[in-house]
Amino acid sequence: MAKYICKRLLISLATIWLIATACFFLIRLLPGNPFLVANPLDMTNAERLMDYYGLNDPLWEQYLRFLGNLAHLDFGYSLAHAGRSVNEVIALYFPVTAQLAIQAMLFGIPTGILLGILSSYRRGSGLDVSAQMLTILTTAIPSYVLAAIFQLLFSVTLGWFPAGGWASMKYTVLPTLCLSLGLVAGYCRSMRTLMLEVGQQDYLRTAKAKGLSDLRIIFFHQIRNALLPLLTNMGLEIAGLLMGSYVIERIFSVPGLGKYFVTSINELDYTMALGLVVFQACVVVAANFLVDLLYGVVDPRVKLD
Amino acid sequence: MDTQKKITLDFTPVDPGLKDADQIVRPSVRYWPEVWKRLFQNKLADVCLGIILLMILLAIFAPMVSSYQYDATDLLHTNGKPCLEHLFGTDTTGRDMWTRVWVGARASLLIGFLGALTPFVIGAVIGAISGWCGGWVDMVIMRICDIMLCIPSMIYMILILMVMGGSVQAMVVAMAISNWMGSARNFRGRILQFKNREFTLAARLQGAGGLRIVFRHILPNILGNIAVSLCGSVPGAIFMEAGMSYIGLGVTPPRTSLGQLSTSGIGSFLLPSQFHLFLYPAIVISMMIFAFFMFGNCLRDALDPRLRDEEYNARRMRKLRRQMRKAVQ
């Protein structure tokens, strides 16, 4: 077990290092002087700023410094806003994004799984058909369009929830709903297929031959085995949620990391964007790592070595 | 009745040579014509294919025959409501939305097709090499795959689009780099699955070379799968572009795409005077994604009729249950 954890940890660290390196050098390929884009400065001042931030040093020196800082979990300073560090921004805005993502997962995944189980159990029923329609709709309509429709319906017309902002739980409802609909649809679809697949397995026939009731067969044998493969997706889900939060946070003007990230790209604040990308990659890699460990614990067939 | 029947019984032996011992009662069906038949019998598939073809035709020809340029501003007619002259109205700078939507559809369709095809082809080649060669080549390629899969694809997309700027080519390159791993893994698995099957061995014994085996013997077996997964990734690519447009990294103005049009419409869709700026691009992109998605589903059903059997039985079972419930009442 310990050996397995160490191995996975090493792979995760290597992945983060690879991402950080790739991002660092790609950013350096960008043309132009970052200070001239954000602020109207003359060349000499810009050069002084370049010196100040160490951007005129040899590339390998900058790279080593970047890696050294990264080892201390220091992501550097913003180029566009003097004195603002990436770490501050993360500390300020990441909790909001994390809250949104966690709420979306807590709502979306169980709902999706439940819908999938029900629609596989009652194939062809009204519930199954409407669940499939939901899947198709959320796949076909881009999330920002859906968000706009929700705003129109629930805030402007019905006035139930605020259309944007971030003050109380009430403000989180619409963004969470928008963010989680994709999860509901995806998990419903996969769970339905998995349930049908597991339904064909011989061991369900064995369970039936033991005289067990349908409910016990479904809960104890079918759902258990159908849930396992879904677990592997959870790590990737987090990447999808981060991506989704860029859009959703901007539409609902939620002060989260996603919104800040989009702003930093638009302002061409490259160290900020780089820092945030590396941070998000760390989050995703860490999530994958945890899911892998969890999978090893839950599924007896996975050997931990 | 018993005696009547006995009279007609004829106990003369039949010459065994005259009989066909392998009774083949079912008519022989060829695979692909049967698939096409099933596909086109499905009305939903016809409708989806119709929508896709219509969109492609409109994207090609609508801007050509339109009397407006997609980037020609007309400050006298800004925010025009849809009318006969401007079918989809005009935008905030008076550009004709009908022309812009179909020019945008060109970009979106191009990104959809190329963004699905390029990573797929690259992945297929790499996967085929990996699966066919095996050994250390396979190991190295698969390790690279594993590590690249760990990195969320949006990170590649954002970095590449930041470096290359927003354009159709940049979009396709970004998708090629971030999405080839899935297809490579899939293809490698398929090759391995068929590499040691008897028909492949038979072909090899007859002296067929590696390429010939892959193209003549393995490819036809996985063609159906390929078609379905390609149909599924077209809407994914269109979606990706729309998302990137929203962040500000998609196709840059004055060039346009459906994603860009619909996202820029969002900012002002609550104003009644500008609602059409959001509505038409959103409808067109939603219909496009819906058509590709459903067509992929129909294609999968046509390729694997077992699923249809499953649905048939589910329906039958529900009917029986209803009848039983009625009988109880």
Add this chain to the structure above:
Amino acid sequence: MADRLITVKDLKVSFMTASGEIQAVRGVDFHLDRGETLAIVGESGCGKSVTVQTLMRLLQEPPAVIKSGSIRYTNGDIDMDIAARTDKQMRAYRGKEFSMIFQDAMTSLNPTTRVGRQIAEGILRHQDMSAGEAKERAVELLARTGLPAPETVYKRYPHTLSGGQRQRVMIAMALSCNPAVLFADEPTTALDVTIQAQILNLMNDIKRQRNMSIIFITHNLGVVARMADRVAVMYAGQIVEAGSLRDIFYGPRHPYTWGLLGSVPDLRMNLSARLASIPGTPPDLFSPPAGCPFAARCAHCMKVCMEVVPGEYAVSEGHMARCWLLDAECETEVIPPVGRDKTVFKTERKEEVHG
């Protein structure tokens, strides 16, 4: 009179698919007495598994549909027609009155649950026991099937056991509630020959001890010789010949049985001789032939065989075959190529089954 447990009359089972009806079982009659082993023999797809699974009502209904027939089960207080029961009513009997061993123990055990738990689950379902008692009983059963260190096996997962061990677990599971009838669906086909012998011995021991009845499905005639008291030969959804082990092995009457027996290699056989095989393939059950299903492959086919399904002809007490060659009016003399008893009796038709 023997204690009759199961009487099957004119059982017909079909599968409804989108492309049509597959008639898997087409009118089967047989019976099973207490303490005897009935072997059902036939090539794959002849309907033997479907027949047995119908007896326990294990098939998904639909697609499977019992078209007609009755399955009478009598044991002590219980006297019922299985074919007329609902799925819910059957639940109380599955695992208690009859249980089943499947061919592939690997896929028939839940891969994510400890085997002991899977055994205890059935015990808890049917017997009034606490979880602790059920566990003890499960361990005891595992020990009974000859598994070394049953306590540790109890805690193992199926994938950590060998094929023979898994089949022993399956047997322990099937025996957990002392069923009166055990259905065994090719339980040894996936095993090595030596392990196969062990499992067969185990089943025979248990059967003798508990005076249990077994319906044993196989296509291996060696296994039949070892296990069966009576044999039913199935072909294309019908029982074409049934009789005691002796009847079938020494005096077979149906050309298909001749073919089956003839295709078994024999140590005394002339080494240069070709192993006999039956030419052709079984008919498609989508649209079964009008006459005898075996007619197309039969070397002794007559015109009548192609047109009318033969009825059952009693060869001797308890020995039946469905073949026109046995009809009193048939003038063709055929000497059976296999078996010791080479004279063919012409008999009156026992009954007109589908007249």
